[in-house]
Amino acid sequence: MAGAREIRGKIRSVQSTQKITRAMQMVAASKMRRAQARMFAARPYAEKIRAVITHLGHAHPEYRHPYLQDREVRRVGYVLVSTDRGLCGGLNINLFKAALTDMQSWSERGVEHELAVLGSKGAGFFARFGGRIVAQTTHLGDRPSVQDVIGMVKVMLDAFTEGRIDRVFLVSNRFVNTMSQRPNIEQLVPITADDDERLHHHWDYLYEPDSKEVLDALLMRYVESLVYRGVVENIACEQAARMVAMKSASDNAGSLIEELQLAYNKERQATITQELSEIVGGAAAV
Amino acid sequence: MAMTIHVDIVSAEEEIFSGPAQMVFAPAEMGEVGIAPRHAPLLTRLKPGEVRVQSPQGGEESFYVSGGMLEVQPHVVTVLADVALRARDLDEAQALEAKRRAEEELAQRTSEFEYAQARAQLAEAMAQLRALERLRKAGRS
Numbered sequence: 001m002a003g004a005r006e007i008r009g010k011i012r013s014v015q016s017t018q019k020i021t022r023a024m025q026m027v028a029a030s031k032m033r034r035a036q037a038r039m040f041a042a043r044p045y046a047e048k049i050r051a052v053i054t055h056l057g058h059a060h061p062e063y064r065h066p067y068l069q070d071r072e073v074r075r076v077g078y079v080l081v082s083t084d085r086g087l088c089g090g091l092n093i094n095l096f097k098a099a100l101t102d103m104q105s106w107s108e109r110g111v112e113h114e115l116a117v118l119g120s121k122g123a124g125f126f127a128r129f130g131g132r133i134v135a136q137t138t139h140l141g142d143r144p145s146v147q148d149v150i151g152m153v154k155v156m157l158d159a160f161t162e163g164r165i166d167r168v169f170l171v172s173n174r175f176v177n178t179m180s181q182r183p184n185i186e187q188l189v190p191i192t193a194d195d196d197e198r199l200h201h202h203w204d205y206l207y208e209p210d211s212k213e214v215l216d217a218l219l220m221r222y223v224e225s226l227v228y229r230g231v232v233e234n235i236a237c238e239q240a241a242r243m244v245a246m247k248s249a250s251d252n253a254g255s256l257i258e259e260l261q262l263a264y265n266k267e268r269q270a271t272i273t274q275e276l277s278e279i280v281g282g283a284a285a286v
Numbered sequence: 287m288a289m290t291i292h293v294d295i296v297s298a299e300e301e302i303f304s305g306p307a308q309m310v311f312a313p314a315e316m317g318e319v320g321i322a323p324r325h326a327p328l329l330t331r332l333k334p335g336e337v338r339v340q341s342p343q344g345g346e347e348s349f350y351v352s353g354g355m356l357e358v359q360p361h362v363v364t365v366l367a368d369v370a371l372r373a374r375d376l377d378e379a380q381a382l383e384a385k386r387r388a389e390e391e392l393a394q395r396t397s398e399f400e401y402a403q404a405r406a407q408l409a410e411a412m413a414q415l416r417a418l419e420r421l422r423k424a425g426r427s
Contacts, residue, residue: 041300135384146298146369151380208330
């Protein structure tokens with residue numbers, strides 16, 4: 001009977017694991033919905049600020065802000081958005097892989113890199129891997145605010161203004177749908193303005209206090225809003241990935257329990273049969 | 287019918303207001319501005335204060351902003367409100383904080399590395415123990 005009891009113990013332990021993974025799956029599902037809502041809420045700001053910058057590009061073609069100027073690349077910066085917690089499948093690893101491939105393609109051309117990392121998973125990985133981390137922010141929680149990204153963005157933008165780095169990329173996960181998240185690398189600065197053909201007559205804004213300062217503030221906010229969007233989207237990705245990972249873990253636990261249950265039943269039946277045959281044998285001997 | 291101007295008030299985290307207005311008042315950096323329809327294009331920074339929107343029906347709504355940008359086009363007003371309090375030295379402090387964290391992490395790298403190594407050794411020892419136990423059991427039965 002010892003075998004049967006052991007199996008029963010195992011079943012119980014797998015069941016308690018399954019309870020945990022199922023709870024995590026449910027929590028991730030509800031958090032994902034909230035993260036998605038925040039993702040959509042951040043959209044109007046990014047669109048509006050983008051529109052203003054496009055207007056500016058047309059209204060003010062003679063003055064080129066440094067953030068809008070492309071220059072020769074000797075050093076690149078990355079703002080990498082990762083999660084703070086694990087148990088979310090291959091989300092972070094896929095992102096790191098994409099970032100590393102990109103870094104490698106730059107370093108083949110003799111371009112060095114600098115990193116600003118959000119999220120403790122990325123910080124840990126690149127610290128161990130030997131990336132050059134110049135700024136990091138961890139433990140953002142489920143409700144990050146713009147405040148959290150201001151510091152790191154400033155570090156990168158200052159480095160860009162000083163000329164220490166010539167291009168800054170944002171590396172983060174894109175939320176395609178619940179089942180799939182795509183690592184994505186996009187350029188933050190120099191800002192690539194899209195050429196809108198609609199407004200080609202000349203007009204200009206009135207600036208208060210002056211155009212340079214206004215433009216500075218505006219472009220900085222634009223970059224911040226891009227990074228913020230990356231952070232919020234990454235959280236939605238994290239929750240979606242965790243939900244899927246935990247669902248498959250629960251399913252696996254279920255099939256494991258089924259197998260164990262079968263083994264347990266067999267074992268029990270075998271014991272009963274043995275006992276029966278012993279009784280019958282004993283009775284026949286009398 | 288009175289002329290109206292479309293107003294959008296957005297912050298990086300959410301959309302705050304969107305709708306028509308008769309007139310908009312905003313705390314621009316150089317003093318409060320009132321914007322009526324067909325105002326000349328204007329771009330300015332905002333101070334912390336109140337943005338008031340007079341609706342075409344005559345009501346008035348007000349929103350507090352802690353700074354931001356104001357863009358005016360003849361028929362559209364966009365307020366890009368800041369969520370966070372912004373000031374040059376505050377931003378600077380945030381940047382320094384982010385840098386400091388990175389350096390700290392770098393300094394702690396060795397200890398963390400040792401921790402990872404210790405954890406790997408522990409896992410190995412546990413596996414060995416388990417194997418021994420299994421062998422002992424197999425020997426007994």
